Amino acid sequence: MIAALHVVLSLTSVEREMSEIMLSPGKAVKVSIYLSEGSTHHGVSTYSSILDFLFFRGVSGATVLKGVAGFGADHRMHSANFVEISDHLPVKIEFIETREKVDELLGKLEEMAGSGMIEVQETTIAKPARVSKPRKAPVPEHVRIEGKAKLMRIYIGESDRWHDQPLFEALLRAMRANDLAGATVYRGILGYGAHRRVHKEKPLHLSHDCSIMLSVIDTEEKLQAFLPLVDQMVQEGLVVLSSVDIIKYSHRATETSENKE
Amino acid sequence: MREHFQGRMLRIHFTEDDKWHGEPLYKAIIAKCMELGLRGATVFRGVEGFGASARIYHARSLSISKNAPVMVTVIDTEEQIQKLIPHLDQMIEGGLIASSGVEAIRYTRSG
Numbered sequence: 001m002i003a004a005l006h007v008v009l010s011l012t013s014v015e016r017e018m019s020e021i022m023l024s025p026g027k028a029v030k031v032s033i034y035l036s037e038g039s040t041h042h043g044v045s046t047y048s049s050i051l052d053f054l055f056f057r058g059v060s061g062a063t064v065l066k067g068v069a070g071f072g073a074d075h076r077m078h079s080a081n082f083v084e085i086s087d088h089l090p091v092k093i094e095f096i097e098t099r100e101k102v103d104e105l106l107g108k109l110e111e112m113a114g115s116g117m118i119e120v121q122e123t124t125i126a127k128p129a130r131v132s133k134p135r136k137a138p139v140p141e142h143v144r145i146e147g148k149a150k151l152m153r154i155y156i157g158e159s160d161r162w163h164d165q166p167l168f169e170a171l172l173r174a175m176r177a178n179d180l181a182g183a184t185v186y187r188g189i190l191g192y193g194a195h196r197r198v199h200k201e202k203p204l205h206l207s208h209d210c211s212i213m214l215s216v217i218d219t220e221e222k223l224q225a226f227l228p229l230v231d232q233m234v235q236e237g238l239v240v241l242s243s244v245d246i247i248k249y250s251h252r253a254t255e256t257s258e259n260k261e
Numbered sequence: 262m263r264e265h266f267q268g269r270m271l272r273i274h275f276t277e278d279d280k281w282h283g284e285p286l287y288k289a290i291i292a293k294c295m296e297l298g299l300r301g302a303t304v305f306r307g308v309e310g311f312g313a314s315a316r317i318y319h320a321r322s323l324s325i326s327k328n329a330p331v332m333v334t335v336i337d338t339e340e341q342i343q344k345l346i347p348h349l350d351q352m353i354e355g356g357l358i359a360s361s362g363v364e365a366i367r368y369t370r371s372g
Contacts, residue, residue, distance in 0.1 A: 155303060155336075189331075190291055191303030198291070211303040213334070227366075231263065238301060239366040240270060240336055 023128040030123040033093040035116040062095035154214040156237040183216035269342040273333040275356030
């Protein structure tokens with residue numbers, strides 16, 4: 001059995017930490033790292049490795065600037081040429097942080113920068129950047145599903161209609177309007193139902209007579225509350241409820257797994 | 262008509278190119294379900310997957326691959342499902358059957 005995990009966060013702890021980073025006005029340190037665009041660090045371009053490093057180590061902001069021409073320690077001129085696309089163009093990464101933070105990061109940065117140069121400069125922050133993104137909207141009620149839940153599957157025909165629209169679309173909208181956690185519509189390639197009429201996918205013309213299955217996972221109460229609406233909308237079909245364990249459910253990477261019995 | 266019952270759901274996983282007596286296995290299973298008088302069955306084609314052989318199956322839209330994963334779902338009463346299982350044992354060479362107890366509501370148009 002898989003233990004139920006508590007997944008109630010809309011932001012991961014890393015992101016939560018990130019969103020609260022802000023510098024305050026006053027003394028700070030500006031770091032500039034000069035690299036060649038084509039240089040790599042463990043197979044990934046150095047500037048993106050460094051940017052990732054800064055991001056995940058909680059630096060308040062960083063910018064990568066691309067040079068159009070330059071020369072470095074090897075005293076060779078690198079420039080953007082129309083004919084050959086040079087991958088030796090200069091790249092500069094800049095970030096501003098507190099002295100302590102910079103001291104903490106410098107060792108690793110020196111290793112990552114390889115043959116590039118790192119410059120550290122005293123600076124003063126007149127006005128720190130503010131987080132411009134509005135705070136996230138409060139997480140809707142339905143996001144907090146965890147542990148035991150129910151999986152509802154509805155089997156209908158693709159050509160079934162409800163008030164002049166395809167039934168599966170109407171059901172999907174109804175589910176959304178009722179704040180069900182999420183639903184997916186599947187089209188079958190072959191099947192039959194109560195009337196023993198075979199629904200079949202036809203290869204060359206678009207068939208509109210396939211079997212359709214809607215799958216939705218939510219708490220037992222939510223699904224029971226939704227059932228009367230299903231009763232009204234579905235004239236012919238099959239609705240199946242089974243118990244599942246929610247392994248993970250979150251905003252960003254929605255992924256529900258079902259524990260097969 | 263609304264009919265509420267405790268039933269069993271089988272999900273049978275294999276690939277689209279599996280055969281039974283020369284015809285696609287999924288068609289053979291559907292035909293067997295009809296023959297046994299099961300109330301319904303549906304075949305779904307997967308987009309991508311892998312199975313016991315750890316081969317990755319793709320349904321590529323342009324090259325006509327028959328190697329896509331296929332799932333047949335059958336839902337019926339426990340007794341009906343038990344009638345089907347011995348036949349599946351014979352027909353399926355490589356695949357997986359997952360079985361779960363379900364609560365089902367069947368809607369049928371009267372007439």
